[in-house]
Amino acid sequence: MQKYDVIIIGAGPAGLAAAIYTSRAVLSTLVIDESSAGGQVKTTHQVANYPGFLEPIAGHELAGNMRKQAEKYGTKFKLAVDITDLYLSDQEKWVELDDEEKFTTEFVIIATGSSPRLLNIPGEQDYKGSGVSYCATCDAEFYKDKDIFVIGGGNSAMEESVLLLQFVKSITIVHQFDNLQAEKITADKVITNPKVDILWSHEPRAFYKKENKMVVEAENLKTNKRIRLERDGIFIFVGLVPNSTFLKNVPIQLTEYGYIITGPQMETNLKGVYAVGDIRDKKHRQITMAVGDGTVAALEVIHKV
Amino acid sequence: MLQTNLEHIENEEQLKKLIENNKKVAFCCGRMGPMCIPVYDIFEIFQEKYPDIQFRDMDFDTPVAAIIKNLPECRGFWGLPYTIYYRNGKVVKATSSIQTAKEVKSVIDEVFA
Numbered sequence: 001m002q003k004y005d006v007i008i009i010g011a012g013p014a015g016l017a018a019a020i021y022t023s024r025a026v027l028s029t030l031v032i033d034e035s036s037a038g039g040q041v042k043t044t045h046q047v048a049n050y051p052g053f054l055e056p057i058a059g060h061e062l063a064g065n066m067r068k069q070a071e072k073y074g075t076k077f078k079l080a081v082d083i084t085d086l087y088l089s090d091q092e093k094w095v096e097l098d099d100e101e102k103f104t105t106e107f108v109i110i111a112t113g114s115s116p117r118l119l120n121i122p123g124e125q126d127y128k129g130s131g132v133s134y135c136a137t138c139d140a141e142f143y144k145d146k147d148i149f150v151i152g153g154g155n156s157a158m159e160e161s162v163l164l165l166q167f168v169k170s171i172t173i174v175h176q177f178d179n180l181q182a183e184k185i186t187a188d189k190v191i192t193n194p195k196v197d198i199l200w201s202h203e204p205r206a207f208y209k210k211e212n213k214m215v216v217e218a219e220n221l222k223t224n225k226r227i228r229l230e231r232d233g234i235f236i237f238v239g240l241v242p243n244s245t246f247l248k249n250v251p252i253q254l255t256e257y258g259y260i261i262t263g264p265q266m267e268t269n270l271k272g273v274y275a276v277g278d279i280r281d282k283k284h285r286q287i288t289m290a291v292g293d294g295t296v297a298a299l300e301v302i303h304k305v
Numbered sequence: 306m307l308q309t310n311l312e313h314i315e316n317e318e319q320l321k322k323l324i325e326n327n328k329k330v331a332f333c334c335g336r337m338g339p340m341c342i343p344v345y346d347i348f349e350i351f352q353e354k355y356p357d358i359q360f361r362d363m364d365f366d367t368p369v370a371a372i373i374k375n376l377p378e379c380r381g382f383w384g385l386p387y388t389i390y391y392r393n394g395k396v397v398k399a400t401s402s403i404q405t406a407k408e409v410k411s412v413i414d415e416v417f418a
Contacts, residue, residue, distance in 0.1 A: 035406050037344030037374025060308075060342045080350040080406035129384030134381075138338040142383040182411035233383060 004030040006107040006219040006301050007095060010243075011079065012039020013287050014277025015111030016066040017294030018301075023073035023304040029151055030103060031070065032095065033076045038063025039113045040278075041068065041287055045137060050287055057141055088250045090271040106272055107301045110260060111294060113278040114285075119151065119236060122275075123207030131214040132234045133209060136160040139235075140167040146232035148175055156285075157237035158182035161190045172231060173198045174218055202227075207234060242279050255281045266297040274300065308337060309345040311352070311362040323359060324391050329417045332361040333412050334373045335386025340403040344386050347406045358417060360389070390416050 008015045015031055022029045031037070031246035041047065044059030053062075069188070071077070078097055085096035094104040116134055117126060124132055135138040144167045150157055153175035158224045159182075161171055167230065173190075178200050180187040190196055202218040209215065213230040242258040253261040253269045259282075260275035262268055268275050276293035307313055307363050312334060324330055329382075333348055335341030348360040353398060363370055367383060373379060379387055384402035390412060391397065397416040 035343060036350060038346070042342055042346070058337070059339075080354075080410075082407065130381045131383060133336070133402065135340045135384075135403075138336070138340040138385045139383060191371065220344055283369065298313050 001094065001102045001104050004028045004103060004105045005305055006102060006109060006298075007032065007093070008037065008066065008109045008111055008139060009033075009083070009103040010034075010111030010113055010277070010279070011037035011064060011067065011077065012111060012113045012277060012290065013041055013063070014040075014113070014279075014290035014294040015109065016063075016070050016275060017291040018109050018111065018298040019070040019075040019084070019294075020066070020073060021030040021295055021298035022301060025300065026074075026300075027304075027305060028104075029070075029075045030078065031075055032083065032097065032250045034080065034082060035068040036079050036139075037077065039290075040115075045289060047287065058063070060211060074201045081241045083246050086250060088122060088243065088244065088252065088270055088273050095273065102298075107304070108273045109266075109294070109297045109301070110247075110268075110273065110275045111277045111290075112246070113290075114240040114242045116237075117239045117241045119238060121204055121206055123209075124236070125209055126236075127209065127214065131209060131232075132236065133237055135301060136163040136235060136236060139233075140164050143168050143233050145169045147172070148235060149214070149229070149231050150235045150237065151175075152237040152239070153177060153180040153182060153187075153188065154239055155182045156239070158190050158236060160237050161196070165193055168195070170197070171198075172229065174202050174216065175200060176203045185228060199229075231244070240278070244279060265300050266293055268301065272304075307345070307362055307364050309362055310349050311345060311360055314361050314363040314369060315367065317372060318373075320363075320369060320372065323361065324394050327359045327391075328393055329358040330361070330391040331358055331388065331413070332363055333386045333388045334363040334370055335365050338385060340384065341386040343389060344404055344409070347404070347409050350406070353411060355357065355417075358413065388412075392416060 008031045011033035042060045042063035046056035048056040081097040084099045096102045147170045201221045206217040244258045266274040274297035276297045277290035306317035313376045382401035388400045
């Protein structure tokens with residue numbers, strides 16, 4: 001079993017900021033991620049509110065720079081790996097990757113962030129990329145002059161709808177509430193567009209294909225009556241979920257939504273286990289805040305080693 | 306222009322040679338968009354893990370991408386990126402839209418084992 005001074009689970013901005021600090025303090029640092037480095041930032045087209053850049057920087061470039069900076073100071077990475085076993089307690093901490101390698105440490109910083117929420121209904125996975133999409137930037141032009149559904153009524157749903165409206169013939173928004181949760185300025189741009197209609201108080205229950213059309217079976221949440229509507233494609237933007245399922249056998253305190261509860265110094269209920277970034281229970285989630293969280297946790301670790 | 310550390314396929318001849326001269330080829334055809342970048346990154350990581358597989362990428366907006374767009378295996382694909390897996394010169398798998406590392410690994414285990 002290999003030992004590191006600190007193991008960071010999650011290679012987004014929070015984890016990478018922590019790694020830069022611990023590595024610069026000459027602590028042996030291992031960063032683990034089930035995907036590549038960068039977290040959600042690497043999939044953000046342009047970042048315009050990260051201090052220090054006069055012009056917006058591409059998300060993948062910012063993420064790449066953070067990783068290179070951590071590597072430069074000696075951080076080791078294990079990327080695109082599965083956590084096949086994890087043990088965290090006050091006294092002992094270890095992680096097993098891909099059923100092969102085991103690493104132990106005295107300090108763990110959890111920075112696994114959040115991911116776009118899936119609806120987890122029949123047909124969603126089956127038609128991913130062939131009728132079901134999660135990205136207007138990527139897939140809007142496949143739907144030029146087509147009729148589509150947008151599922152969701154929050155900020156991301158409305159922002160993506162603004163882009164989709166440049167391509168599509170019409171959008172039917174399916175939303176579970178009677179009003180949109182998005183910021184008014186963006187929501188207004190969408191709902192005042194004559195190409196848009198809204199199915200209020202409905203939730204999709206299944207997707208399937210009928211010849212070349214996508215069918216949404218949606219339930220009216222007030223009457224429980226189900227209807228079926230056909231369009232050419234479905235775009236889903238229904239928020240984010242914390243990446244905390246890998247903690248299911250760990251005695252760490254989570255909120256009812258799966259976010260990790262920490263104190264102001266980012267420590268969890270387990271001694272030596274910290275949580276930073278979007279996985280942590282807090283009100284606002286921004287790259288700058290993730291970096292701040294990572295820094296606090298790293299400084300705590302540095303002072304305790 | 307793709308900004309990745311993968312070798313790019315830029316013309317038909319390159320693609321032909323790659324497929325003819327290698328038993329196992331995987332490539333990702335897309336843009337520098339949010340669904341594509343994670344897949345390029347995973348391919349970059351897997352280049353080291355699976356040295357017997359040739360990982361490449363291809364810009365979706367270049368003329369050579371027409372070959373991929375017209376593959377029967379990609380018919381009905383309405384999401385980027387396309388990932389195509391060749392074994393002994395034949396397409397053995399094609400996927401559309403974002404893939405996690407676990408999904409890519411599962412395809413590799415399935416088609417290249």
